[in-house]
Amino acid sequence: MKYGYYPGCSLERNAIAYQQSTMAIAKPLGIEFIEVEDWNCCGATEYFAIDALAAYALVGRNLALASQQKLNGDRNQLVAPCSACFLNLYKTDHYMAEDNKLNANVNEALAAGGLHYDPGTVKVRHLLDIIVNDIGYEAIAERVTKPLFNLRVAPYYGCMIVRPASIESFDNPEYPTSLDKLTHSLGAEVVDFPLKAHCCGGHMTQISENTALELIRRLLKNAADYDADMIVTLCPMCQLNLDAYQENVNKHFGTNFHIPVLYFTQLMGLAFGLSANNLGLGKEFINAKPALDKISSEPLKKQRRKKRPPKETLPMPTMPEES
């Protein structure tokens, strides 16, 4: 399967581990990524706060380049691994389609650079989306050669991959489960992580560090309360905040968290038996090795049949889950 690829600034450096591991797993999964040539920054959450039209035009340039370069024939699917990039690209395409004036203005600006973009021509998707929906859990499970038995993983989605919800959202905006299922198919034990879609602090680390540290603390505490060996994520900003600021959190709150934060692609690589060096392991601040050492080659013996709850216990709800 061929896809257009928009790495975004973070994957060039800070999230280099995400980039390396994405490329590493692409091969066994039969994915070919074709990078948009000469792409520019998506504006993160900053540009929109200063000049909306310039921000849309900035993103618009990427979409225009992607549609022009016809990266993968007619399918024109553009994959972004970073949640902020994904959202900005998706939203710009979507809002240009919704809002004629915005569409006209963005195109007027693009025309100054000799470019044009028709909303709807590029279908923007997050990396996780194509992996779970185009490849599928079963196909992934089939590639697993070193299952992650005995590793307790808290799947963390953050905000911008599932929100704002649109008709095309590939997962629930409140309680997403795709990363849970993916992690499960790698053999790991999945923590039902209540804060899985809560905020990592975003740019607050730069604006009001105390606010950010509190947001990060909540996530770490909750993961620790649930006995997670590690947090797995899909966004460079989330990874940076939870990983690089963990020490600051500890200092600030007198806590003692040591929860490594890896990208889901790194875990996939490990489960596929790829070498740690190709997966960017070791780039994390909180060393993941002790956690990874817990992985056992045999599934832990199923705990003895769960004790029947005492007879007074009232049954749990049976209303069907929303599909």
Place this chain on the structure above:
Amino acid sequence: MTEERIGVYVCHCGTNIAGTVDVEEVSKWAGEKLKKDGVVVSRDYKFMCSSLGQELIQADIKEKSLNRVVVAACSPHLHEKTFRTACQKADMNPYLCEMVSIREQVSWVHTDKRVATEKAKALISGGVLRVAKDEPLEAIHVPINPATLIVGAGIAGIQAALEIADSGFPVYLVERDSSIGGHMAQFDKTFPTLDCAACILTPKMVDAGDHPNITLLTLSEIEQVDGYVGNFTVTIRKGARYVKEDVCTGCGICIEKCPIKVIDTNFEAGLGYRKAIYRNFPQAIPKYPAIDTEHCTYFLHGKCKACQLFCPTQPNSIDFEQQDEVIRIEVGNIILATGYDLFNSRRIPQYGYGRLANVFTSLEFERMCNAAGPTEGRVFLRDGITQPKTVGIIHCVGSRDKHYNNYCSVICCMQSLKFAHLVKERTGAEVYEFYIDMRTAFKDYDEFYQRVLQEGVNFIRGRVAEATDAARLPGEEGKLIIQAEDTLIGKQRRIPVDMVILSAGLEPRADSEEVAKKFGISCSSNGFFIEKHPKLDPISTLTEGIFIAGACQGPKDIPASVTQGAAAAARVLGRIQSKELALEPIRASVIEERCSGCRICNDLCPFNAITFNEELNVTNINQALCQGCGTCVAACPSGAISGTQFSDEQILAQLDGILSLPINSGKVKTLESVPA
């Protein structure tokens, strides 16, 4: 043919019309300019619908020998009957009176007086040309079968059934569940007086069960409805109970002996269990148990029969061979009282229902409070033994939210107040209620709010953002935390509680669309059955002979449901007493020579009035079923269907009239519409 002598009457409707339309001018104009079309008199009057206004028309009919009348006023929906009756009293055929709507179609939707006045003239001109083509008609009379079908035996249906049966007429009361009583039977206390639901409901249930005029059909579904007002034929499938009602004494030994216990998602709302042979509750009507074939081991694996073994009756009451029965009944009127479904709280994952054990729905909590329920009325956490020390109650779950249901579910505020009281009374726990707006309209409701305030319940005005088990602070460990903005102080608050109760909204029955279709009525965009008029006729539908009552028409509480049940019954009784019904003669009819037998119209009729005569190869329209909607008239490619009162001739004449005015020739430029 006698010459047309037409009178035109233009109503001011106070300032409703006169404020935007120059009625005097319009009337003068009609008298002069439409003389050529047969107008002999034209008048305007402040309120045409008043007796004085009507007398004006009647006097003209007599003195000026009018034979046609056009009233330009409000909508025919409101006053067509008034004016037609007035004409009839003056010995004119009522169907030679036409209304032109210059209020709904003109004054209420325009602001420019000049334009509005011109438009009113155009419409009147159309009305005059059309009335000239009208034919004198006679109303159609149909006999009314005195029997009534009531679908749904909740409190609304039971009430309606008793009213009719007590007046001496036969009722078929059809219920899908194994016993009657509906949601009310699941409740413990009822607001605002806190009388016990069972104490006030069971006498009515017993009555309905024993009444000589009521035929009770439980475990039954309507399969098909044929016929029309006064003469419906209804096919009912009565599901097998596998218990012989004529021998079973209701002793309940079979239930005791049945080895299979499953979660009862129906009556116990999932909070308790029932056996594979079950009875919803001890006082259930009818008292006979029923076998749940999905769980009975005999039905699943062919073994067991414990119930049969222990049944003490002679002959044995258990009958594994029983089959569904198809019953056909004839009735004159039908009342739908099919009730509501509870909103599925799992659709709001941030409230944790289904994931967090101690989050309960309102219906679960009702069962918990009910002395006959799984905890015998004691308030416990999911472990079944621990009393909560703090309880949070969340309003508006699934209501007033564009993502779920865009309407207020009406009962949740009062229900939540009742819960708060019950929690206090039974556990003494601290209670927090989270609400958007406190809606306690109706008799004694706000007094109840006062009472609960006095009991020391904490009220936080703010819709809950989430209920979570993710503790942030030491005090939150092991608790459920409800996070909301206290909008009255503008601050976020996190309240740790032991138990959360979700006041889930009321929804239309999952199959309401299907049911509506079966009975030839329609559902609103929300899915509730549509009434004929939201204020003035909330219990009728647009289909003659089909009435609605209770929560199937929209969310409502017990008093309102009872009221509607009784009102629908009163309407039906009126029909039965008058023995026959006069129907508007506005009907479609087939001009057989023109019908090519193409059958295009056959499936289009929303009232199933069209049948096909195979022998003659032509379509027939049943005059009593046809409601004159005109769908088939428009669809027929051969022009073989004509609508009485809507013939091509009439419509074309009306168009000619409307188009004859300058307003349509570009001279009066724009008709500026204001949004309704």
Place this chain on the structure above:
Amino acid sequence: METNLQTSRTPTFYDEVIRDTPGGDPNLEMCIQCGTCGGSCPSGADMDHTPRNLFAMINAGMKEDVLRSNSPWYCVSCYYCMVRCPQEIHITDIMYTLKRMAIKEGLYRESSASEAPGFSETFIHYVENYGRSFELGLATWHHLRYHPINAIRMASTMGLELLRKGRMDLTPTRIKNMPQLKKILKKAKAIGGTT
């Protein structure tokens, strides 16, 4: 006593907010003051006005107080409010609009988040000149400007660590066709407005 409260909705400010929010009607007039947004906001505790409160103030025409509020700057774009709002109000987008208006009016300086726009501006400086963002430059610049001590700490611990692990560059990367991007951005700014 001076008061900003007006007896009727000031059409200008209210309408400005709606007008400057791209992506279709933001439904601002539909707010029922339920507080779902304020309750959901991860930064809610640090904001001087919850989003709900801001909307009531916009409705009351309290332009200056709204634009002086730190709330838009504390918004982390998590979109929780937006997906939960029962009235489908485009809350997060409105927060962006308020940031832009606060900068335009210069009122953010009086908010307790006065340095936030600076961060955005530094970020944009790199984007406009290199086409890419540049974490090292961004963080040091921002911190040098507002927290000189912090900057040193940053550089000495986290920064060094990022460098050491190859997660940070010493120089920014520049895209090839920078002139094209510059032209586009210049044009966009000349068109101005938002939609």
